[in-house]
Amino acid sequence: MSFRREKFAPEGGPDGGDGGKGGSIFLRANKALNTLNPYRSKRNFTAERGRQGEGGMCHGKDGIDITLEVPLGTQVKDGDTGELLAELLEHGEQLCVARAGRGGLGNANFKSSTNRTPRHHQPGEEGEERNLDLELKLIADVGLVGFPNAGKSTLVSRLSAARPKIANYPFTTLEPQLGVVSLDRFGGDLLDSWVIADIPGLIEGAAEGAGLGIQFLRHVERTRMLLQLVDLSDPMEEPAEAIRVIEGEVMAFSPVLAAKPRWLIGTKSDALQDDARRLAFEAICAARKQKPFYISGVTGEGLKELAFAVNAALKEGASPATQRGEIVEETW
Ligand SMILES: Nc1nc2c(ncn2[C@@H]2O[C@H](COP(=O)(O)OP(=O)(O)OP(=O)(O)O)[C@@H](O)[C@H]2O)c(=O)[nH]1
Numbered sequence: 001m002s003f004r005r006e007k008f009a010p011e012g013g014p015d016g017g018d019g020g021k022g023g024s025i026f027l028r029a030n031k032a033l034n035t036l037n038p039y040r041s042k043r044n045f046t047a048e049r050g051r052q053g054e055g056g057m058c059h060g061k062d063g064i065d066i067t068l069e070v071p072l073g074t075q076v077k078d079g080d081t082g083e084l085l086a087e088l089l090e091h092g093e094q095l096c097v098a099r100a101g102r103g104g105l106g107n108a109n110f111k112s113s114t115n116r117t118p119r120h121h122q123p124g125e126e127g128e129e130r131n132l133d134l135e136l137k138l139i140a141d142v143g144l145v146g147f148p149n150a151g152k153s154t155l156v157s158r159l160s161a162a163r164p165k166i167a168n169y170p171f172t173t174l175e176p177q178l179g180v181v182s183l184d185r186f187g188g189d190l191l192d193s194w195v196i197a198d199i200p201g202l203i204e205g206a207a208e209g210a211g212l213g214i215q216f217l218r219h220v221e222r223t224r225m226l227l228q229l230v231d232l233s234d235p236m237e238e239p240a241e242a243i244r245v246i247e248g249e250v251m252a253f254s255p256v257l258a259a260k261p262r263w264l265i266g267t268k269s270d271a272l273q274d275d276a277r278r279l280a281f282e283a284i285c286a287a288r289k290q291k292p293f294y295i296s297g298v299t300g301e302g303l304k305e306l307a308f309a310v311n312a313a314l315k316e317g318a319s320p321a322t323q324r325g326e327i328v329e330e331t332w
């Protein structure tokens with residue numbers, strides 16, 4: 001409330017300006033993000049208040065909106081009722097999660113022919129306050145293929161927080177499982193991460209139903225690349241033969257899947273019995289113009305290098321998937 005009072009305008013009339021509206025809070029889907037990690041530490045967000053209106057018909061400044069970036073596939077739930085409010089799937093898709101209150105009206109608004117000195121003014125409206133649960137439905141970027149016991153689940157357990165069952169017998173893994181590989185774990189950026197899918201092992205004849213068959217390969221069908229794990233410690237297994245068999249089964253499942261980028265990874269490098277297997281593996285990689293990767297779940301050799309190399313390849317390559325995810329991996 002304000003009245004104009006000046007030397008030559010003693011009864012200048014009401015001049016209280018309106019208050020500004022507050023800032024709103026939005027969520028926006030960003031394809032460059034892969035995790036909800038940033039919201040692990042900072043959990044409260046308050047948009048700016050609207051400023052008060054002032055005398056001289058000054059309108060208060062509006063508060064600035066806040067936009068929180070989230071990865072594609074983020075589900076937004078009401079934290080109190082659990083109601084699903086939205087699922088952000090498209091890059092740039094935006095959702096207002098807390099609407100600003102509008103500003104109040106200054107007394108200048110209430111002047112009329114019968115009331116020239118209104119003392120009435122309207123208070124500003126409260127902004128919305130909301131408790132939200134964010135859940136990310138993951139889409140795997142990278143699929144693992146290889147014989148049973150090749151070390152697929154061990155790799156997932158060393159690269160991510162996922163804890164798949166690991167044991168020294170074939171077909172330990174019966175169900176696909178996803179893990180988030182955060183480069184943060186290896187001294188990289190908190191925002192750099194990719195999603196890995198562990199699936200059961202393949203054996204010769206899987207396409208005809210041997211072992212667990214090949215149907216579970218559909219869980220890696222939409223990935224952007226495959227890692228083909230080759231156990232270099234097994235004296236009973238020739239790398240060339242192991243590679244050929246797995247390739248044949250992937251091809252039998254889907255030539256499209258077989259055509260995706262597929263890197264050969266030599267596993268159990270800590271337990272190499274002789275150099276012959278390593279040399280054979282190296283020659284195959286050289287023939288494909290691929291850099292040979294060696295990893296060990298025991299010593300940790302090559303894990304960091306692999307995590308960074310995959311991350312770089314994914315950044316360079318095809319745009320991230322925008323389809324609906326399959327497995328809820330994280331809840332904050
Ligand atoms: N020495 C050594 N042993 C390993 C390494 N990685 C895995 N193993 C062992 O190999 C066995 C099989 O490992 P898993 O990770 O379960 O293999 P998998 O490929 O997931 O096997 P399936 O789920 O049956 O297809 C386990 O006994 C592991 O401890 C490694 O880097 N070095």
Ligand SMILES: [Mg+2]
Nearest residue numbers: 152153172173
């Ligand atoms: Mg396994």
